[in-house]
Amino acid sequence: MESYLLKNINLPDLKLLKTALDFGAYNGFLKCLDSYSPKDVVEEIEASGLRGRGGGWYSTGQKWNSLKRVKNKPAYFCCNCSEGEPGSFKDRLIIEKNPHLLLEGVAIASYALGVNTAYICVRGEFTEATEILKKSLTDAKAKKLLGKNIHNTGYDLKIIIFRTGGNYICGEETALLNSLEGWPATPREKPPYPAEAGLYGCPTIINNVETVSNIPYIINNGVDWFSAIGCRECPGNMLFSISGHVKKPGVYEIPIGSFTLREIIDQFAGGPNNGHSIKAVIPGGGSSGFLSQKELDITMNPDSLKKIGSSFGTGSIIVMGDQADIVKMTRKLAKFFRDESCKNECEICKKGSIELTYHLLQIEKGEGKSENLSKIHKTIESMKDGGICAMPQTASSVIKSALQRFPHEFNNKIANKVS
Ligand SMILES: Cc1cc2nc3c(=O)[nH]c(=O)nc-3n(C[C@H](O)[C@H](O)[C@H](O)COP(=O)(O)O)c2cc1C
Ligand code: SF4
Numbered sequence: 001m002e003s004y005l006l007k008n009i010n011l012p013d014l015k016l017l018k019t020a021l022d023f024g025a026y027n028g029f030l031k032c033l034d035s036y037s038p039k040d041v042v043e044e045i046e047a048s049g050l051r052g053r054g055g056g057w058y059s060t061g062q063k064w065n066s067l068k069r070v071k072n073k074p075a076y077f078c079c080n081c082s083e084g085e086p087g088s089f090k091d092r093l094i095i096e097k098n099p100h101l102l103l104e105g106v107a108i109a110s111y112a113l114g115v116n117t118a119y120i121c122v123r124g125e126f127t128e129a130t131e132i133l134k135k136s137l138t139d140a141k142a143k144k145l146l147g148k149n150i151h152n153t154g155y156d157l158k159i160i161i162f163r164t165g166g167n168y169i170c171g172e173e174t175a176l177l178n179s180l181e182g183w184p185a186t187p188r189e190k191p192p193y194p195a196e197a198g199l200y201g202c203p204t205i206i207n208n209v210e211t212v213s214n215i216p217y218i219i220n221n222g223v224d225w226f227s228a229i230g231c232r233e234c235p236g237n238m239l240f241s242i243s244g245h246v247k248k249p250g251v252y253e254i255p256i257g258s259f260t261l262r263e264i265i266d267q268f269a270g271g272p273n274n275g276h277s278i279k280a281v282i283p284g285g286g287s288s289g290f291l292s293q294k295e296l297d298i299t300m301n302p303d304s305l306k307k308i309g310s311s312f313g314t315g316s317i318i319v320m321g322d323q324a325d326i327v328k329m330t331r332k333l334a335k336f337f338r339d340e341s342c343k344n345e346c347e348i349c350k351k352g353s354i355e356l357t358y359h360l361l362q363i364e365k366g367e368g369k370s371e372n373l374s375k376i377h378k379t380i381e382s383m384k385d386g387g388i389c390a391m392p393q394t395a396s397s398v399i400k401s402a403l404q405r406f407p408h409e410f411n412n413k414i415a416n417k418v419s
Contacts, residue, residue: 002229003253004217005210005239009097015132017139020100026145028216029107033153041112041219048218048226049235054080054171054208055285055313057234057302066195067113067203076204077110077118078180079212082164082171084123086286086336087316090239090251091209095122095129098213099136103159105212107146108219110157113205117158121176124166133161168340172389173206174198175342186342187389210239231257234301238315242269245276245321257301261291264300265319276321280406284313286333287394289401290326310401326409330402331360337395346387353395355379360399363410366419373410376403 013019020026032041046061069075079102083091094102102120110118122130137159141147148156164170164179174188177199198204214236218226227235234256243249247270254264261283265271272278278293283300288311291298298304302312320329338353356379359372376399383396403410412418 001255001258003237005094005101005213005237006251006253009093014097015099015136017100017136017143020098024220025100025216026104026107026140028219029104029111029145030151031219032108032111033151033155036219038112038114041108044223045112045215045218047223049232050211050214050218050226051234051302052208053210053214053238053314055085055287055311057312060207060211063195063207064109064113064205066193067205068196069114069203073202074117075113075115076199076202077106077113077115078173078176078199078204078206079106079109079118079120079209080171080173080176080206081120081122081126081129081209082168082176083126083209084166084168084171084340085314085316086333087241087243087282087318088285088314089241089243090315092123092126092129093239093251094209094213095126096132099133100140101213101216102133102209103136103140103146105215106159107150107157108215109205109207109212110159111155115205116156117160119160119162119180119199121162121164121170121180123170124163126163130161130163137161167342168336169342169389169391175389176206177204184342186344189388230255231301233257233303240264240268240300241314241316242319243317244319245273245278245324246270246319247273254300257299257304259300260297261300261317262296264317265296269317269319272319272321276323278319279322279324280320280326280329282316282318282320284311285316286318286336287311287398288313289398290330290405291401292405309397325364326402326406327360327364327413330399331357331364333398334360334395337391337398341391341395342389344388346392348383348385349387349392349395352379352383352392356395356399363413364419366413366417368410368414370414373403373414 050060051057170185175185179185194204238256252268305312334356338357362368380396383392386392
């Protein structure tokens, strides 16, 4: 099992340009500038089968191909470093430990898309990551690896580092674009999609940090190398953020589709804490919902999780041991979705998330009645039709997954009035 994204991650100086160059940083970008046309790069990425790691798992090559260039309008590239998904902490690791990998990926994507201005949108709270990235950008520009007339090829690339407001909805790509334009971070109605009319109405491609970080390796090592890792539908390695009641929480690089959820938890994260067993697992970040311990033998790839009504999301595995209070965890997630929605005009999103949080809190406190449960079920139904973005469906399906798999936890608190 070959690791590449995290290969040298523990070298203390990897964030310094000199060290990064010693380990091959920017070779892929220079190879593109020297020997590939932008079209060649897009074709290479499409042929590799790379799928976006930001949660939606779109084909990166197809997304790039969908860019609709308009005469006299620039195109933009945005790298999404919002990382607001509960349980996810892998993007920040890349920025802080290997910033030149990210910058090189952004440079290759920009070159491929004919972009001269790219944005890296970093979550507001990531102060240290932002500083590291800014310094790395300055150093790379000083070496003519980025900026004007890169390596005397005539290609100019201005990269702008932008700090978002920091809330969860800023990660939704159109909210991110509004935020970049100086508006409140509220999702836009789609269509038009950003590839057609994105930043300032210009065609824009948005990709996640981890997606972008795969790109230099694909260019350097080739499509056959990449396609041989992971599974056919989803090649490559994935960074799994594993947290909760496990012996060794952390970020692990694992080929997609090669292990079951149970194997990942046991073999990489050391299994549940001593003396405990697993009660529940959230497999792909807060928005992917709950699985029970009976479902842990599922192969970890986006398609198999979709089949059971869950999602691979950002590969953020949250493990809950037998000591976990599922009602409390469910209420915390409901509150998260309530607080982190954009509070735009979608009535069902605002009202639904407030109601879910309220009724769950009553049950958690030992003050719940069966009516609270009925109201939760009714609210879940009403949120299915959704608002401008997927937030209401996501919030309601997460709560539904807990109620379906752990009804006894809710019923027990109601029947016995226990908190
Ligand atoms: C509510 C919400 C939050 C999101 N948060 C993030 C995020 O923090 N980081 C991210 O890369 N994508 C996030 N996304 C997905 C983005 O909208 C977009 O699909 C992604 O950045 C595209 O990159 P990819 O194609 O490389 O996966 C979020 C989507 C939604 C609906
Ligand atoms: S559904 Fe919710 S989060 Fe999405 S745009 Fe509407 S109010 Fe905002």
